[in-house]
Amino acid sequence: MVDRSGLLALAQQVAPTTLAVQRCLPVDGVFDDLLPAGLARGQRVALTGPGATSLALALAGRPSQGGSWVAVVGAAGLGLAAAEELGVRLDRLVVVDPPPTARWGATVASLFDGFEIVIVAPGHPVSARDDRRLSARAREEGAVVLQLAPSGQGRWPGADVELAVDAVSWDGLGEGHGYLRGRRVTVRSGGRRGAARPRRLELWLPDPDGRLRPVTPGAALSAEGALVPGDADPPRLSSVG
């Protein structure tokens, strides 16, 4: 005789569980304060402010290393070397020319099946129909949309997460000497539902060694590019040619 209660218990045990963690793409550790769970699949993240492009590439870096394919639609003149520096695997990057407005929605929708991160920069106001269709499609396929918006213009409002770069400070340039070494940015996050609570993060994007890391209090670069005391890292020499 079959033990029904035992069978039920076994069924509970072996039932497939969808772990919440599988519904997210992990991002670089420096963003933990900003995006505690990483990039949730199906979400749209709008990035604004100076440095938004680098921020988008930095977010895409870790997933790209982990095997995800990244597509870029309509972002004219993406810096490929910068993408590589920020961690994006160039052999898993595809760039699509800006589509005509009428085909934009269909193009982005086609990319969701196959590409886990799609970076878009819509040059036109996105219609409500496209918005609904793309949101549904992204959720269904588990893709993440990183939207680059020219500052202040809401081409596609209503993103799930909004990351705004408030302040940018480049270090390393003086009056006719030095070179751009590191950039400190302050990123403010907002958005809908779970991301509604505003968060702030100050990070190096990138730091003089090319890494992403949070800004430790008291760190600054003098005009010559040497780190003043207050930062844990000793000064580094690097070649200039």
Added chain:
Amino acid sequence: MDRAPVRCLVVWCPHWPVDAHRPPADIPTAVLHANRVVAASAPAREDGVTPGLRRREAQGRCPSLEILERDQALEARRFEPVLAALDDIAPRVEVVEPGWCVIPTRGPSRYFGGDDALVALVAERVRAVVGSGVEVRLGVADGPFAARVAARQSPPESGLLVVPPGQSATFLAPLAVDVLERPELTDVLRRLGLKRLGELASLRRADIVGRFGAEGDRVHRLASGLDERPPATSDPPPDLAVAVELDPPVDRIDQAAFAAKALADELERRLLARGGVCTRVVIEAETEHGEQLARTWRHDGALDAAAVAARARWQLDGWLHDRSVRRPTGGLVRLVVRADDLVAATGRQLSFWGDQPGSTDRVQRAVARVQGLLGAGTVRVPERRGGRGPAQQLVLVPVEGVGLAERDIDGPTTALGAPWPGRIPPPWPARVHEPEVPAEVTDHGGTLVQVSGRGVLSAPPVMLSVRGRPAEPVSAWAGPWPVDERWWDPATRRRRARLQVTVADRAHLLALEGGRWWVEATYD
């Protein structure tokens, strides 16, 4: 019960991808696809350029190698006259791909008085069409696989090999398992100690199937000289054909190919609904004046919709551009795609937890869809070139020319690890302006800042105006990084000086060339 396979004649032009381009006989030429050599002309082969080599290896073996990209439409177009010549001899000519076709020999052989006579006649006709510089091999045996192997094994002087009926198994037995052209399986077979087809055929089929599954069954049948798949034991499959009437008549390739793609999708859907795949597809086109062109396309694997659509395009391209007598005189009014030789679909083993998200199949399908929406050349991928500026380091190349799986982003001219003196130090800017944005850099007095021949700025930059907008003060700057590239060639000489400036919260990479300033990139 296994029936005896249909006796076939295979016409095979081993180097068709390069022969289709009609290269000059003295210049070594190779055709590449996805950075690998597909075919090479005779002088290149003498230097050691063989199919499968990577581009740089091939160029290393033959420095004067002329490289061409694979153009399958051109190959199909140039093969069409060969098929037209063969149509006169045999009622059914099945094309596998341009350069390789299969003719069932039962009828023609009887008509022309034997296999040898038939082969000699076909060889003569084909060679008359393609000319003397093109290598043509012919083989006759039981079944298309054995016939192809016979064509490969044919002696170079005559290029003909006829395997007597019923002798295919004996013919195949001493050959190495590599002729199966299934590299992964061959690798395993070799390691198991099975080096020859005869050894494989001598094992029991049940054992092979138990170890290798459906593919093992196919391979064992081929090694035994039988047909690849057993004939359908159920009722003869109904005629699966999909047709479309084109009104008004279509005379443009892309419109016809688009219609063919829709037909191919519909046919695939119907086939899948039956759980079958077809190994032969007949594509028929009819013009408004009643001329018809029917071509049978055969494939060892199963043809999917994209492959069928591509073959339809080649066929129509060949027909509409054929210089021989048979050019159609009107537009196409009817297009029919018919599935022939239905076999049960054995399916693919999907990965246990569902499709791997990173697998390139899905990516390639997505790319194909976007190309269908936007056209060719709109999807590009990065390739490394090397250079001093952000736009030269890495460039975007169309995805059609590369293979997305296992890609190596180093392009043909990369000097890996070589220093580039005069290069801007990293980090690289995230926005590269193409075309470059005109700007004005002025000093205290409002005059344009210049860079002398020795790389010295005329005055420190104070104001920057981008694209005619109001000038903003420069908060910090560094440079210039002067570069004088290719000074030995007046045509390609570039003299440029770069500056890094920060303006408010943005940093730009400015460049002075020809007396004018440009914003080359922005550190966005």
